Amino acid sequence: MAVAGAVVLGVAAGGWVYWKLNDNITGVDINSALGDNRPAKPAITPSPGAEAASAPLPSQAMNILVLGSDSRSGAENQRLGGGDTSGARSDTAMVFHLDAGGESGTVVSIPRDTLVTRPSCPLPDGGETEERHGVMFNTAYSVGGPVCAVKTVESFTGVRMDHYLEIDFAGFAALIDAVGGVTVTVDQDIEDEQSHLSLEAGTHLLDGEQALGLARTRYSLPGGSDLARIELQQRLVKALLTQIADTSLLTDPAKLYDVATTVTGSLTTDTGLDSLGELVGLGESLRALSPDAVETLTLPVVRAPSDPNRVVADEPEAGELWESLR
Template sequence: MAARDARDGRGGRSKGFKVAGLALAGALLLGFAAAGWAYWHLNGNINSVDIEGALGDDRPARPATVPSASPVPTGALNILVLGSDSRSGEENRELGGGDSGGARSDTAMVVHLDAGRTAATVVSIPRDTLVDRPSCPLESGDSTREASNAMFNTAYELGGPVCAVKTVESFTGVRMDHYIEIDFSGFAKLVDALGGVTVTTDVDIDDDKSHLHLAAGTHHLDGTEALGLARTRYGLAGGSDLARIELQQNLVKALLEQIATTDLLTDPPRLYQVADAVTGSLTTDTGLDSLGELTGLGRSLGGLAADDVRTVTLPVDPAPWDPNRVVAREPEARDLWESLR
């Protein structure tokens, strides 16, 4: 039964993730190598949120760190990565983001980098997971209300990145060292800048909501089509979010393969296009809101190969009182989060 099995698999048999980290670093370093205006443009693209200042000390403890002589960061790291279903901006509306009534985190992954940055675990959190949502501070000075058995993605909808991070830390007990958010239009632009992405689907996809219609087989998708694949849900296994997560994980691997086969470092125009797409689509915490900080993260992934990346889905069961929602399956979920501390 799909809802009862955590999907657990290795990345493709290539050096895709390693090359992706190096390519990201190269793309961001372009700002230093090119004219000054390029640096300031790319650096100015990045939006940030002061999550550290908003949440203060009421958070899980940071793990102990071991001093290292390495010129790049090597400590263990947990990063909350969200794909936002933005409800504002003309481009996002055209891609299915809807009107300007709010925003949701339709894709959520906790990326754990082991100490030494030679292995990683990517945990996908189903958006329909029911959690106890804590009270979160708002920019207005007010706070959101606590809620029991709330859908996970309502945290972002009500309180933005700060509440998304606090909610994840609350139900996992794992501190998020960084936050990265990519929006609809930014993801599509990134795929287009890379020349598209090739994916294989085992089933036909016919989803009017994501505007995607594909026969089973191998397809080379442009940015809009790749975004549709990431959002596809209602054409899969009765609208299962778990089936969509599996598609998203396969799409990420395919995108890494595309980066690995695209020689960005010898193609400055495309390199700049990718760098512009990456930085222009991001919202980060203040610890990653500059080219230098993002470049450092990319360089630290230089020793990480695809075979060292494990992708899993949070173990869940259907909620006893609502078959359309899921709850974390214990003790498997607790053991998974414990392994990331």
């Protein structure tokens, strides 16, 4: 919605706003970097009502790898992240699967502590990373950025990622503030110095900074489990989808411009989504999707035999889940 409004503002301002926001988005050519040695794309099938719709509904299923980066680049990310550590990791990873027709979807969270085989990944300088076995999933982003994150996901899931979206701390907080906050219920008191969050058990309307804190909360949860944190993140996803469906930014152009500037400046995408027009096209694909039609799941995992603080995919359940998304 924010991006669509930005397009309207861009036209009204003679194209300058459109150009500025368009230039904010960082694009990575993942398709060229990975080549043809990837899982196959799903077959295209006609979608019901596509001919009658003002914009065609997606005729095939789509999978998008969505990463939340803990980059500390920039003053606002440093403030929200609580430090000035260099580099970045994939703090949150979700595969968003949109069914053909665009009326239902599935979000699968991948625990960052999952041990996987990280394949050899191409680097921008022409070199390659080494293949490594039994390493944490989130190391893929650390050593090879978006390209390696996508290749690693495709390698252990067998599912092709059609697109890639990454947002940092500042962008996530701005998005939450843009829609007026999100309403989330927590089952226990949260006092987490690491995520700078203090909440009593109950239902709360969270602003952007509080929502980011909730998404990062871990150590105040039972056992400090990443799985418990993922449950909170999935509640946030549902709450955000619900709030977006009930909110219109188009009535406040000044606010819309401020939000669009922040959010687009915090986005990294594949080159299939690195323009406002392409992002608006993605938004059109989601127009028929209601929050109640989105199922949130976590990759089935068990404790890793080699390390009690890590997990591995629980087979055959994990394989069956990925098969359902192909």
